Every structure is written in C-alpha cells, then in structure tokens.
Amino acid sequence: MNPNVEIYTWSSCPFCLRAKALLKEKGVEYEEYVLDGDEEGRDKMAQRANGRRTVPQIFIDDRHIGGCDDLYALDSQGELDPLLTEKSA
Template identity: 80%
Template sequence: MAANVEIYTWSICPFCIRAKALLDRKGVDYTEYCLDGDEAGRAKMAQRANGRRSLPQIFIDDRHIGGCDDLHALNAQGKLDPLLAS
C-alpha cells in the first residue's frame, strides 16, 4: 500500500516545483493543494505544519516532513523511500 502524500504549493514557487519533480521522478501519487492567494488555506496548512508558513510543506501519512530541502535530505539519506512505501 502506498503512503498518502500531500503537498501544499504555490504555482510559481521554484522550491515547490523542485519538490514535486522529485516525487514525480519516484512515481509518487500525491495530493497537491495550490494555495495561490488562499490565506485561509495557508493558515490551515501552517496549523498542520507546526506554524511553518513557507512553501512547500509536505506530509506523508499525516506526518509533517517539512519543505523542499527536508524532502531532498530524506531522499539523500535513503529515508524517503521507506516512508513512501508505508
């Protein structure tokens, strides 16, 4: 069973594009919440992300992973694939 992956983004955010590209290369199905101009949505995301308002914010099975750099660091450490397989 594949993990439930959610990513909060802005359409023109280069870090969001980079994070989605990594997930796409891995063949991960994810739910994207594009927050362009949606302050209520961003506030909801920040609540889930322990107050972090920067984008992207990524969740795997409701666990807050962090942003683009955090996602790439997990991948470099070999820890991302096991999370995605859970």
C-alpha cells in the first residue's frame, strides 16, 4: 500500500513548486490542495499543521512533515525515502 501524501499549495509559490518537484522526482503520487483564495481550506490546513499557515504544508500518512525546507531536510538526512516506501497492508 502506497503512503498517502498530501500537499497544500498556492499555484504560484516557488517553494510549493520545489517541494512538488522533489516528490515527482521520487515518483510519489500525492493529493494537492491548491489554496489560492480558499481561506476555509487554509484554516483547515493550519489546524492540521499545528497553526502553520505558510505553504507548502506536507503530510505523509497524516504525519505533518512541514514545509519545503523540512521535506528537503528529511531527504538529505535519508529519512524521507523510508516514509515514501510501500507498506504492507
């Protein structure tokens, strides 16, 4: 079973584009929530992200990863790939 990856973004956000590029490079499918003008969606994201309102906010299997820099830090520490590997049901 593939991990459930979710990312909250703005369509023109360079950090969002960079985070999605890393996920794409790793062959990860993700659910994207584009928040352009969606304050209700942003409020929901902030509630899930411990009050963080910046984008992107990334979740893997409902675990809050954080933003773009957090995603790249996990990758450089070798901790991202294990989160993205298939898990047995």
